[in-house]
Amino acid sequence: MRISYNWIKKYISTDLSIEKISNILTEIGLPVKNIKKTFIENHIEDNILDIEITPNRADAMSHYGIARDLYAVLTFRGYKEVRLSKPIVSNYKRDIYNNNKYCFQIFLEEKKKCIRYSGVVLSEIKIDTSPIWLRFRLKSIGIQPINNIIDVTNFVMYELGQPIHIFDMDQIEGKKIIIKNAKNHTIFKSIDNVTRKLNEKDLIIYDTIKPLSIAGIINSKNSNINRTTKNIFLGSAYFDPITVRSIGKRHLIKTDAKFRFERGVDPNQTVYALQRTAILIKEIAKGKICSDIIDIYSHPRFPFKIKLRYKKIRETIGKYISNNKIKKILLLLEIVILSESEKSLLVLVPPYRIDVQREIDLIEEILRIYGINKIKTSNTNIKISPYPNFSKTKEEIQKIISKQLVGYGFQEIVNYSMNNKNEYSYLLNSFFNRKEINIMNPTNKFYNSMRSSLLFGMINCIKSNHNRGNRKTKFFEIGKIYFQKNNKFLEKTFLSISISEIEKKIIDPRNSSSSFFSLKGIIEQIFQLSGINNYSQVLFTHPLLEKSISIQYKNKNLVVLGKIKEEFFLQLQKKEIFYAEIDWEYLISIIQEEKVTYVPYSKYPTSKRDLSLLIDKTISFEKIYQLIKEKEKGLIKKIKIYDFYEGKNFPKSKKSYTISFFFESKNETLTDVIINEIMKKIEKFLKNKLGAKIRELDQ
Structure with a gap:
């Protein structure tokens, strides 16, 4: 994922340089110059980082999500005057009242596949080119600007991690949004000009007549906005990740919205993201909010309740961390402490942390913020269970x-x-x-x-x-x-x-x-x-x-x-x-x-050579193997049959073996001169001892 340093600083106040923040985000010892990129346009400059986020960290797949995590790390590690601020939506308000033209309804027929759907209507918008600051933000992270409406929804998705879909309100039949499964053989032409045949496993956003979107991840061509659009419907939803993943795989759909939905967005953020989008559209496209936000939340997601034991934390991490430091880390991660006893804590984990649902997950979070590099180990205390660890029963x-x-x-x-x-x-x-x-x-x-x-x-x-x-x-x-x-x-x-x-x-x-x-x-x-x-x-x-x-x-x-x-x-x-x-x-x-014996790996690379030979049928590979092992000990680590053939183009009394030799030393890197010398000895030995004829290998 590509992130903008200046964009992150909109939400977290810090005087730390890009180099220091990069060192926190990346592995120890990796030079920042290898990962930092500079983006310049219209005399505006920004520093860009490409970072990898594990699939279970859906909460960090946005600029605010990364800022929120950085805030916890920086504050715990003693950086002063670090503050976290979320985009303000307190100025959100409806502009037009008492106009039935913009009334609409939302129906959830598949309440397990879509647990929440929120929507609002904006009117009198003017679709145009986005302002310079918005185009710069999107271009800096590799997103091509399209128009002021689509650019705002992309901006909010990369800001908060919540996909927002837009429909031309005047194209929605019956002023109804219905989320249900498609009928078999339904034809859907999407905005990428691909015609797809839907089936009953596909979750679709419908109006009263036609499909508008496949699970909010790609719109139909006839419902999308265009230059003449004046009124728009904004939708913000939580779709079941497994459902979205299977739909995307079945129909070969790859969009940024699909990428986020299939990992699990925050179901408690849909209205907030909708308000943020509506405010920006009002500012940029001169639109007016002309309906209330309709919000259908069929299966509310509540914080996970987890019991966290102090003793378990210290046993797992292998170091004593004080109770106060543990509680500070939890609070910085927005984990609420519900109750506390001498031995444990009862905490509430916010629903957006889908990766933290067990005690061991919480311990991992504590170690991550505390700093794994602070856990010192002593060589005398390291114990290794060699593999295979066979039980003898x-x-x-x-x-x-x-x-x-x-x-x-x-x-x-x-x-x-x-x-x-x-x-x-x-x-x-x-x-x-x-x-x-x-x-x-x-x-x-x-x-x-x-x-x-x-x-x-x-x-x-x-x-x-x-x-x-x-x-x-x-x-x-x-x-x-x-x-x-x-x-x-x-x-x-x-x-x-x-x-x-x-x-x-x-x-x-x-x-x-x-x-x-x-x-x-x-x-x-x-x-x-x-x-x-x-x-x-x-x-x-x-x-x-x-x-x-x-x-x-x-x-x-x-x-x-x-x-x-x-x-x-x-x-x-x-x-x-x-x-x-x-x-x-x-x-x-x-x-x-058998007793398991530990033999350390060599620090030096293994080299391979192949030898093809024609030999008498009565001579087995095992005999060749044993003779070579006795003749050349030490540097030959392994001998394997690569190929075997007898039949056409060969005398009836003969067969062919292609044998692979693996060479390795525990003391040095073997050169071609050393290996070639050993191979010459093996060839000479096999000729003299077994009457073998060395064959040229196909190149």
Whole structure:
């Protein structure tokens, strides 16, 4: 938001320079010359600041709002003779009485979407160019002047934060303003020459026949003022922020009024802003106020009542602040102290502070005005809880990993513990040297045995989604399997994960393994969150998976990962399914045994180099990885597969890997000379040890 220094000084009396005020508004150490701009026109000069305001601080999205906040900060920090003055409206009065021509009515049909609407009529106005001072004020903050009426409403919006909309009074049918939802397929041509089709979710300002405005954020073309307009209607309202935001998004509307309404204006300021606008129009456009202000306030907003505990303030801030200083800060922020006890305060927060509704919000405000830079910390007292902060219970581990998978876009499924015995389950059990557990009296012929793998339920779920048009799925399930081994009935828990997608006719076949590596990467992310680092991978033969690998921890299988063989799901045409099964109980035991170790980040940057090589099919990436780790220790922080390909244009006995190497030193910034020397050693080593052929990377 762009603000004018001289404009702010209209409301706050201070002899502080722009530099000092800038230092209060900005972060410590940022040079003012980098943010201050000078605006000069007609020999008038002003200093301009561009500041960022968080969306929850709707109260500060105006010059008066910023002045009000500055007043609290400056006064508390000891700057003398600082006063705050609000624009005066005590001289507001009606000019014309007993004229039914200007009588009108307001009706709120959607009282929750528009809790307050205020309006007034002005007559005998003369639309012309705005005076120099008004044009200068608007231009200084980047607003192009239009005419004296529109310029006044823009001025008031940037002064007080309240949007004001104007209609040509003679174009309002029936002298009625009605706020209601639109009818479906209503055509609305707005002042930006865009024709929009409205629906019943859109909140509209109507007269008795036609729509005049979409929620006060953009007017229709036929209700807007023009050079011939003599009588105008001014509207000032509070519209529900969520309603305005959804309307703006649906119809691609971006206006200054929408920007403020969707963040929440002060509902108790609508009449005041209307009076301020009417007074300025009288002065500038020679208009006359010819109606009373009609104000409909269906759901009045009252101050928030909050209990504030002294002990909680000091525990949260970490420093003792006296009761008197706490109360002074609250009063400077226009927060009323309703009652006080030895331990706490009961306060009333004004409705315009929509960001302060809890005790912790009040504490944040106290710290903000007091000055966070005044809170000194001692290195000996700093405590850090390293992440991940895993609880060691099975339930908490399951909750964390499930949440992680959901964050990656997976959906959790739950299948029956019984399934239908088939040739594939027999093949799987034979491979693992175990027997299926049959159900003696099945109630359903399709559930005649206990499941011995989560794979079959996963496939059925994918088939069901495929038949209903959901062709791309990401599922996971944590469940038990049941089997016999050595004349014992056993059960074991696994985590199964799948990614399925339509197989594309790929121009570049190297992309065909992207889902495999995506799934492998997700498993590695689970390991990283769990604190598991020292794992390895080997090629693995699985009866139902092709190109499968086993990820091992301490030489014991932890994960089996691969692409499900196509004959297993013939009815799913042009489909690729990648599947992983994690030994859940083994994973839990590893997590419970692992200790979290803090390793500080290097102060020096990481550098990356890629290496593409052609190698024998029998050589796994894991073997390459282990050999390089043994050969080059220290500066190589991480090694990852970037790309993998085998097939067309390559000999049948060969495959291609593109491997990324990440280099980092804890002592210095690595130069190209150092890194290139290491890469040459790696290339030479791979040629001699594995017979690899180095390929040129595409530029």
